[in-house]
Amino acid sequence: MREEVTAKRISIIGGGLAGALNAVYLGSKGYVVDVYESKSDIRTSIKYGGRSINLALSARGLAALEKVGLSKMIKDVGIPMPGRIVHHINGKTSYMAYGKKGEYLLSISRSNLNKELLTAAEKLPNVTIHCEHKLIDLDVDNSKLTFNVNDLSEKQVYADVIFGNDGANSIVRKQLMKRMRINYTQEFIDHGYKEISMPPKNDNYAMDPNGLHIWARQTFMMIALPNKDKSFTCTLFLPFKSFDEIKTKEDILAFFQKEFPDSIPLYGEEHLINEYFSNPVGSMISIKCDPYHFEDKVIFFGDAAHAMVPFFGQGMNSALEDVRVFHGLLDEVHDNFGLAMKEFTEKRNKDAKAICDLSMQNYIEMRSHVTFKTFIIKKRVDNCLHWLMPNTFIPKYSMVSFTLIPYHEVVERALWQDKIIFGVTKLVGLFSLAFGVLLARKIHVRLS
Template identity: 50%
Template sequence: MEKSAEGPTKKKVVAVVGGGLVGALNACFFAKRGFEVEVFETREDIRQAKVVKGRSINLALSHRGRQALKHVGMEEKIISQGIPMHARMIHSPSGKQSPIPYGKKGQYILSVDRANLNKQLLTEAETYPNTKLNFDHKLQDWSAETGLMTFVRSDGSKDQIKADLIVGCDGAFSAIRKQFLRRSRCNYSQTYIPHGYMELTMPPIDGEFAMKPNYLHIWPRNTFMMIALPNLDKTFTCTLFMPFDDFEKITTGDEVIEFFQKYFSDTIPLIGLDALKRDYFRLPALAMVSVKCSPYHIGDKCVLMGDAAHAVVPFYGQGMNAGFEDCIVFDEVMDQFNEDFSAVLPEYTRVRVPDDHAIADLAMYNYIEMRAHVNSTWFLFRKHVDDFLHFLMPKTIIPLYTMVTFTRTRYHKAVERWHWQDKVINRGLLFSATGAVLGGSYLLIKNPPDINKLIIPAEKLWNRVVALRT
């Protein structure tokens, strides 16, 4: 709030451009601080829309996102509307199912509905008397010097507003960010991966989930994969991720069935032959883009958050969580610099850019892990080793996934620690293996053992390791 010698004057105006997940949450954060908040969204109000346009990939809510929701009193409400997923459930081509826990017992991520979460956040923002939601407002122009913004509506009419701070939360193809790119020393990269995604629905069977609900189901097939997340209506949303070239090779309903019989045969009776043939061609495969930029601010007037600053591919389940954490980080910097935008904005860029770039890279890496590495014996062995060492030394060895998903360890710090741990553990395994081979060779030469006596203790030790981690 601005002050003068006579006392308090009018509150500063914060214009949030974009009424999606991060924009709606940001409105709550700024309203809670007492700013006059105006939210501008191009689309109609999704709470009244018959059909909600936009992406519908299920979201995986984890610790970072939950902390942001907790800050505005929304955590418990959203958790009650989500479904816990304690592990990945790996489906082999033969139909065998093998769970791989995400973390320690009791740790889980939540499958949440994107549209419902967005509606809840908009409704929460509206509960603040100092917040106004403006739908059907498309940004036409804005000034980084004056904060003057012009919006056009579908009927051709225009609205203008002058904001003290403009917060760009308008997605991967941000209209706010376009002005950043016209300025010197603005770094920007946009990368489309060669894979697209397509959604299919697995309906309930006799009113119940067709598969075990408390898992993120994965069908890893090396160069492509399918995943399935549970919904509250007992359906699963199945998402097929595959190179566009492979999508384009399938042109008939019979080819769809042939493809699924070869790679996902256990899903055919669950999704249904007719539904597969119909839904595969209902919409074309959609693209996925990764966006990086720097800086995130212009002067003391404008800042980017969420996908507008750092769109990431969905393979670490951190896109929404990273966007929600942006809100917390900005709020923490606001406390640090007493809401002085001229100090807050550059500090936010300094702190946040390396973390968002790190999670963008991790999301790319995790696609390879999800579609291929989870099939690897070495991957499974290393996961057991990492989890066992984490059990023995919880503060020294922390698995990367745990740091990213179940803590607020800065993303780039988590990556640095992961690389260090990887070196230490691999060297330890190498030295152990070398020592075992040399020592074992000497003993075998002196006293050849009964092989049956060795197998049973080894099995007991391994079973003990598995018991400890679960």
């Protein structure tokens, strides 16, 4: 028997990716939804100050979009990337497939995806988007929200349920932490990032668009993702102290000549210098907290609950998956928000912690291991075992990017699979040694 719906009017704080998709889900179910975004409307305003770093959409994000009929539309504005294209210091490149044939990441602009999701939400008659509404106070007990509107006035509203989809610096989370005990940790890494666009060459892509380009340099790296306009969005990940040492145009040219010489003619010297000094250095943070909700009144997820460094490409994907998982639970308990929130915190927290850790670990793989022969050999063994046992053995990267296996199960399975690989490698090594000994003895007998 369907339980009585415990919420009718819903406020979503944050009109980013998770907030906009959440509005689509809730609006499609018939709830009256108000989305409050602190910035101006990304679709119309030149004042919008959001991040522009490109995103790699994979299975989890696509599954969340598919549930509300948006995946095909999003695929049409993305570019498939079936593998990595590694740029070596000598100018040569090598290609590594991410998974099996037909498995790929989708390069997509954050702002374009956000625009599409906001438009899809606003098409629903029961969804209203309020831009330039900055949350300044949350009275949890009375479900009262106070906003600063356009930096001119204050407005108070009431809601039955409040969603905090307002990012890593979540005001909702901070307000809840004043009211209840929330375990919270954050970690800034000592590397920052800077975006540098690579323009088209002769009205075409300057590099192969069918892959994610990586310049791995052990302690830092640069990546490039293709765009529909035939440009690339490149991102330089570098220790902050190294950024501080680059002060002049001569410094930047010398640095790129030493570390990424093949990229300079692709950028063009003048363009590279202008881009480098025009764009800011961003910081990267990993956030873990528990719980994610208060009674049946407030819940936060996405970056507000588990911000992560971008090196597994799962920040957006896990945030969109949060929306799908929460609404799956909401359906199971017949729209009882209190039960759904409790289940979500219990179910999702261990997955969020797992992907935060995996994302941190993958930076080392991307900036360093992809150039090691041992890494390449392990990838081949992974792929071979996956081919022999497709349902039993799935490489860790494939589990994260191309399946919906919960993240904490990915970690457990990866550890088990690594033991198998170690055993297989050891067995092959012993077999090779034994064969070598027998061959040496046979040669010795013949010579005697």
